[in-house]
Amino acid sequence: MKKTLQDYKSAIKPVWCPGCGDYGVLQALQKGLLELEIPPEDIIFISGIGCSGRLSHFVNSYSLHGTHGRAIPTATGAKTARPDLTVLAVGGDGDGLGIGGGHIAHAARKNVDITYILIDNRIYGLTKGQTSPTSPLGQKTKTAPFGAYEDPMEPLPIFLSYDVSFVARANGLDVKEMQEILTGAIKHKGMSIVYIQTPCKTFPVIDPKAIKELFQPLPADYDKTNKLKAMEYAYSQKPLYTGIYYQVEKTSLEDRLQDIMTSACRKNDNGKVYSVEQILQSYA
Amino acid sequence: MMSNIKNDSEIDFVVRIGGEGGDGVISAGELFASAAARTEYHVFTYITYPAEIRGGFSMIQIRTKNSTVYSMGSHIDYLVVFNQVAYDRTIKELREGGTLIYDPDEVKIEDNLNANIYPIPLTKIVTELTGSKLGKNVVALGALGHLFDIDMKVLEKLIQDRYKSKGHEAVEKNTLALKAGFDAGVKNDWDRKFHLIANKEAKSQYMMISGNEAVALGAIAAGCRFVAGYPITPATPIFETLTKLMPMVGGRAIQLEDEIASISACIGASFGGLKAISPTSGPGLQLMGEQLNLASMLELPIVIVDVQRGGPSTGLPTKTEQSDLKYAIYGTVGESPRVILAPIGVEDSFYQTIRAFNIAERFQMPVIILTDQSIGYRKATVKIPDLSKIVEVPNSVLCEDITIPSPERVDIASRIIAVEADLNSYKRFVNTENGISPITIPGTPGGQYLATGLEHNESGKADYTPANHVMMNKKRFTKLAKLAEVFENNLPEYEGSDKAKIGVIGWGSTYGAIKEARLIAEKRGIIFRHLHPKVISPLPENQIRHFLAGLKEVIIVEENFTGQFAHFIKGKFGIKPIEIHKCEGVPITPEEIYTGIEKVARIVDEENIARL
Numbered sequence: 101m102k103k104t105l106q107d108y109k110s111a112i113k114p115v116w117c118p119g120c121g122d123y124g125v126l127q128a129l130q131k132g133l134l135e136l137e138i139p140p141e142d143i144i145f146i147s148g149i150g151c152s153g154r155l156s157h158f159v160n161s162y163s164l165h166g167t168h169g170r171a172i173p174t175a176t177g178a179k180t181a182r183p184d185l186t187v188l189a190v191g192g193d194g195d196g197l198g199i200g201g202g203h204i205a206h207a208a209r210k211n212v213d214i215t216y217i218l219i220d221n222r223i224y225g226l227t228k229g230q231t232s233p234t235s236p237l238g239q240k241t242k243t244a245p246f247g248a249y250e251d252p253m254e255p256l257p258i259f260l261s262y263d264v265s266f267v268a269r270a271n272g273l274d275v276k277e278m279q280e281i282l283t284g285a286i287k288h289k290g291m292s293i294v295y296i297q298t299p300c301k302t303f304p305v306i307d308p309k310a311i312k313e314l315f316q317p318l319p320a321d322y323d324k325t326n327k328l329k330a331m332e333y334a335y336s337q338k339p340l341y342t343g344i345y346y347q348v349e350k351t352s353l354e355d356r357l358q359d360i361m362t363s364a365c366r367k368n369d370n371g372k373v374y375s376v377e378q379i380l381q382s383y384a
Numbered sequence: 385m386m387s388n389i390k391n392d393s394e395i396d397f398v399v400r401i402g403g404e405g406g407d408g409v410i411s412a413g414e415l416f417a418s419a420a421a422r423t424e425y426h427v428f429t430y431i432t433y434p435a436e437i438r439g440g441f442s443m444i445q446i447r448t449k450n451s452t453v454y455s456m457g458s459h460i461d462y463l464v465v466f467n468q469v470a471y472d473r474t475i476k477e478l479r480e481g482g483t484l485i486y487d488p489d490e491v492k493i494e495d496n497l498n499a500n501i502y503p504i505p506l507t508k509i510v511t512e513l514t515g516s517k518l519g520k521n522v523v524a525l526g527a528l529g530h531l532f533d534i535d536m537k538v539l540e541k542l543i544q545d546r547y548k549s550k551g552h553e554a555v556e557k558n559t560l561a562l563k564a565g566f567d568a569g570v571k572n573d574w575d576r577k578f579h580l581i582a583n584k585e586a587k588s589q590y591m592m593i594s595g596n597e598a599v600a601l602g603a604i605a606a607g608c609r610f611v612a613g614y615p616i617t618p619a620t621p622i623f624e625t626l627t628k629l630m631p632m633v634g635g636r637a638i639q640l641e642d643e644i645a646s647i648s649a650c651i652g653a654s655f656g657g658l659k660a661i662s663p664t665s666g667p668g669l670q671l672m673g674e675q676l677n678l679a680s681m682l683e684l685p686i687v688i689v690d691v692q693r694g695g696p697s698t699g700l701p702t703k704t705e706q707s708d709l710k711y712a713i714y715g716t717v718g719e720s721p722r723v724i725l726a727p728i729g730v731e732d733s734f735y736q737t738i739r740a741f742n743i744a745e746r747f748q749m750p751v752i753i754l755t756d757q758s759i760g761y762r763k764a765t766v767k768i769p770d771l772s773k774i775v776e777v778p779n780s781v782l783c784e785d786i787t788i789p790s791p792e793r794v795d796i797a798s799r800i801i802a803v804e805a806d807l808n809s810y811k812r813f814v815n816t817e818n819g820i821s822p823i824t825i826p827g828t829p830g831g832q833y834l835a836t837g838l839e840h841n842e843s844g845k846a847d848y849t850p851a852n853h854v855m856m857n858k859k860r861f862t863k864l865a866k867l868a869e870v871f872e873n874n875l876p877e878y879e880g881s882d883k884a885k886i887g888v889i890g891w892g893s894t895y896g897a898i899k900e901a902r903l904i905a906e907k908r909g910i911i912f913r914h915l916h917p918k919v920i921s922p923l924p925e926n927q928i929r930h931f932l933a934g935l936k937e938v939i940i941v942e943e944n945f946t947g948q949f950a951h952f953i954k955g956k957f958g959i960k961p962i963e964i965h966k967c968e969g970v971p972i973t974p975e976e977i978y979t980g981i982e983k984v985a986r987i988v989d990e991e992n993i994a995r996l
Contacts, residue, residue, distance in 0.1 A: 110844075115498075141826065142826070142827060144826050156836075157836065163836075164834075166682075166837055167674050173644070173645035173652070174648040174649065174652040176645075176648075177651065177653040180610070181656035181657065183600035185656070206640065206641040251683075296563075357636055357638075368632075374632045374633055376604060380591060380601060380771070383597065384590060384768065
């Protein structure tokens with residue numbers, strides 16, 4: 101039976117603030133999964149803590165809502181164990197760039213075939229308005245009553261230097277664009293990051309109108325394999341380019357491990373995996 | 385040819401080889417132990433490494449016995465020293481009338497030693513042969529080979545196995561060194577008391593493995609097919625062994641950026657349906673704390689191994705200590721059920737690891753295995769279980785009917801999988817009589833569910849209502865209570881006379897030393913009984929009450945500063961034990977334990993006399 105959007109919705113109704121950008125991300129993701137016709141039972145969806153962490157509650161999938169900042173290594177384990185499934189992970193600017201920021205580099209090195217959705221609203225929303233790694237300098241927040249005293253992080257160039265094999269930015273107010281980029285990311289074999297910028301309605305740092313005007317798709321003749329060019333575009337503040345900045349083919353972790361397995365069993369009869377008995381006897 | 389040679393007494397002797405890190409002391413000792421293991425005898429090794437790569441004092445001790453070896457022994461019978469530091473640091477432990485082999489060009493010995501003294505110029509011999517100082521360890525091995533009448537063919541084969549990866553020349557040079565050492569032994573015309581004659585059958589029935597390898601092999605036997613880890617002394621050999629073995633058995637091994645990521649990956653893999661393990665040591669366990677709670681909350685099976693080392697902080701990375709007990713039991717914010725197992729030796733590490741997986745899988749919770757450096761780095765002969773008797777326990781079998789894995793029978797239990805009927809409006813966390821809810825594996829249509837670290841209801845939805853929190857907490861702890869019941873029905877884990885007035889309690893690696901202390905004591909007319917629970921939490925409390933009944937004094941032996949297990953036992957049973965702590969980075973010996981017990985026995989005796 102042909103699936104409908106309903107098939108990708110869980111029984112739990114979303115609880116974000118009215119007008120929250122996360123609704124759009126959720127919708128784009130569900131539409132993208134429908135478009136790709138991935139059966140819900142073949143999806144593992146892992147989230148961290150924050151408003152974005154709730155995303156996994158609302159998707160009909162094998163969903164794991166874990167601790168703060170650990171979605172990426174959890175997804176890495178899930179994908180390594182189950183290369184046959186689609187593994188997604190999501191986090192916000194706090195989860196993905198603050199507490200869990202260290203994990204991105206290593207998942208990129210592994211080129212594990214997961215899609216990481218990073219939703220950036222430049223504020224800690226769930227805990228009601230504290231400074232995040234991307235809050236602008238001077239921004240007044242609950243933990244920076246006299247204005248933020250740190251420079252904000254610039255995520256895209258970081259992902260590019262980590263050599264994440266698929267790096268994209270999407271306008272969080274544009275469901276169609278998000279869907280298009282997300283499906284590209286899910287189809288990509290290897291680590292993909294979709295960086296979505298979207299305003300928080302309740303603790304606004306980003307002005308929705310202003311950012312809308314800043315977004316502009318990457319040029320039509322843009323070369324997705326040119327990393328230095330990608331860097332240049334990634335640093336641009338006006339406009340904020342959207343689309344796939346960088347996409348290269350690299351062997352994924354699953355394939356690398358499969359190769360290791362084949363070579364480890366090469367000497368055994370017909371290349372079969374070794375039995376427990378054989379392993380124990382080798383220590384006799 | 386030599387089969388008519390008989391050993392003139394019971395075989396039980398201790399050899400120690402000491403030198404500078406990088407001298408090859410450990411590999412010489414391991415080769416000697418392997419040679420001995422290929423006879424009909426049991427061996428037990430104890431190693432200390434310096435924390436540095438080269439330099440520093442390093443030694444290996446090998447005890448060989450014609451029955452199961454329980455400890456490294458209290459005294460050294462044969463001491464081989466390569467340099468002055470090794471001599472100075474260990475000569476006091478050589479028993480009176482023992483044998484000292486030393487390099488006279490490197491070591492100056494004191495006069496009037498009560499020992500059989502054999503100078504062998506190890507460095508000179510090897511330098512003359514090969515032009516290099518490397519290989520003096522193999523000269524020593526050759527000499528020991530002659531001293532214990534080991535077949536030269538066995539030794540040559542070992543040299544070949546060990547050095548063949550380094551090329552033909554390495555094998556040749558080392559074989560020359562081996563023979564030169566053997567000849568030096570011949571020249572010594574020493575009194576050969578023990579004859580280690582090769583026994584072909586022994587080879588296929590026993591593995592010669594370290595405690596760390598035992599954990600790795602236990603995991604493989606248990607059906608674990610995923611390891612994620614981060615190197616940390618002294619647990620690294622478990623991870624190294626598993627990174628080698630996993631691909632061979634169709635499993636996956638990945639190194640992560642830290643311990644938090646490692647346990648996270650295990651949670652992800654377990655969620656995906658694989659049995660998962662992460663080996664670590666104290667500081668790593670501490671980093672894993674938050675994710676351990678998550679595994680409890682998501683009711684996902686994972687096994688974490690903590691090979692304890694000296695603490696606190698970076699502490700004594702290469703030394704042994706039993707000081708992570710409280711953290712393992714209580715290191716949780718919020719209350720999250722977990723099980724703590726403490727293997728008592730190398731062989732037990734193999735079987736307790738299988739048991740850890742059985743418990744984790746059947747009860748859907750994390751299990752921590754607490755071993756320590758002294759078990760991890762010790763090598764011993766381990767009987768290979770009868771693999772034809774490995775039983776995959778079906779879904780329907782009750783938890784209490786799963787036996788404790790042993791060489792006679794190994795049960796392999798997996799998680800209880802939701803069946804078709806459960807999937808009709810599937811509730812992942814359905815509250816059952818024993819708290820165990822059938823789980824689905826991703827890829828199963830209709831089995832999708834949400835596992836959240838937030839308090840949740842039976843279907844998985846976040847729910848903070850008071851009644852729900854009460855119910856779910858109870859459900860999670862019902863599993864632990866059920867487990868405690870299962871443990872209660874296991875055979876009591878104590879030994880010794882029921883008439884004893886003194887009871888000794890230990891845990892983990894001190895088992896062998898306490899057992900030997902008990903045997904020494906019995907010979908000298910002191911009887912005590914010895915409790916050594918392998919399950920540290922939840923404790924089988926009735927069994928322990930039964931053990932405590934009728935005792936006048938309870939002694940708790942452990943290798944830490946503050947008496948962590950004693951504190952735990954005192955809190956649970958309201959007793960006032962006498963505590964014997966050794967916290968020096970090295971294992972406690974049978975003699976040290978015996979000395980303590982003898983003092984207590986005297987007090988108990990005096991009390992008895994006073995009452996007459």
